[in-house]
Amino acid sequence: MSRTSTSPVAPVAATAAQTIFRVGLGSVLFAHGTQKLFGWFGGGGIEGTSKGMHAMGFRPAKPSAVLAGLGEAGAGLALALGFGTPAAGAAAATTMGVAASVHAPNGFFATEGGLEYPAVLGLAAASFTIGGPGSFSLDSVTGHVLDRPWMRAVALAVIPTAIAIQVLRRQQALAGDASGTDAASAAAPDAAAPDSAAGTDTAV
Numbered sequence: 001m002s003r004t005s006t007s008p009v010a011p012v013a014a015t016a017a018q019t020i021f022r023v024g025l026g027s028v029l030f031a032h033g034t035q036k037l038f039g040w041f042g043g044g045g046i047e048g049t050s051k052g053m054h055a056m057g058f059r060p061a062k063p064s065a066v067l068a069g070l071g072e073a074g075a076g077l078a079l080a081l082g083f084g085t086p087a088a089g090a091a092a093a094t095t096m097g098v099a100a101s102v103h104a105p106n107g108f109f110a111t112e113g114g115l116e117y118p119a120v121l122g123l124a125a126a127s128f129t130i131g132g133p134g135s136f137s138l139d140s141v142t143g144h145v146l147d148r149p150w151m152r153a154v155a156l157a158v159i160p161t162a163i164a165i166q167v168l169r170r171q172q173a174l175a176g177d178a179s180g181t182d183a184a185s186a187a188a189p190d191a192a193a194p195d196s197a198a199g200t201d202t203a204v
Contacts, residue, residue: 026080033073080136
């Protein structure tokens, strides 16, 4: 007696849904990346993004801005096309994970400036690193030469490590800024003392 599938979703429909989600996610990431790289869609471009990166503690700021833009635009385009999906998903997930860490002090919800939005984008990108792009993709057309099981495993393992490195570097930069500010504040009274002394000598 043959067994029939009880799944209410046909394989073609499931593949179509996967493709729509992948293309939508990639398009959103691409749009955000081009804001950073080229100033499209009202973005700040490299210069504006660099200033923001510096203020947030990402140093050097300009290379950080370029990497963030490429992590979104490049990875987003690759995800939308379904090409090199493990690497593309990992790059997008890493970029969004770092962004989520910046928003984390504001809590979870996006309405409060929290990590909700970048975290969801990052998790979505990571899901394609794990599960692949589906049949309607360039990876499928090219025989999955850039989408091997071992590539997926390596890409997934790289994500938390890459996020941790970027978060640590940012924390160190911010700590350096804080110590520099404290040192400048402490030195200010000492710097004023010679002026006062000189003024006294001149008056005498």
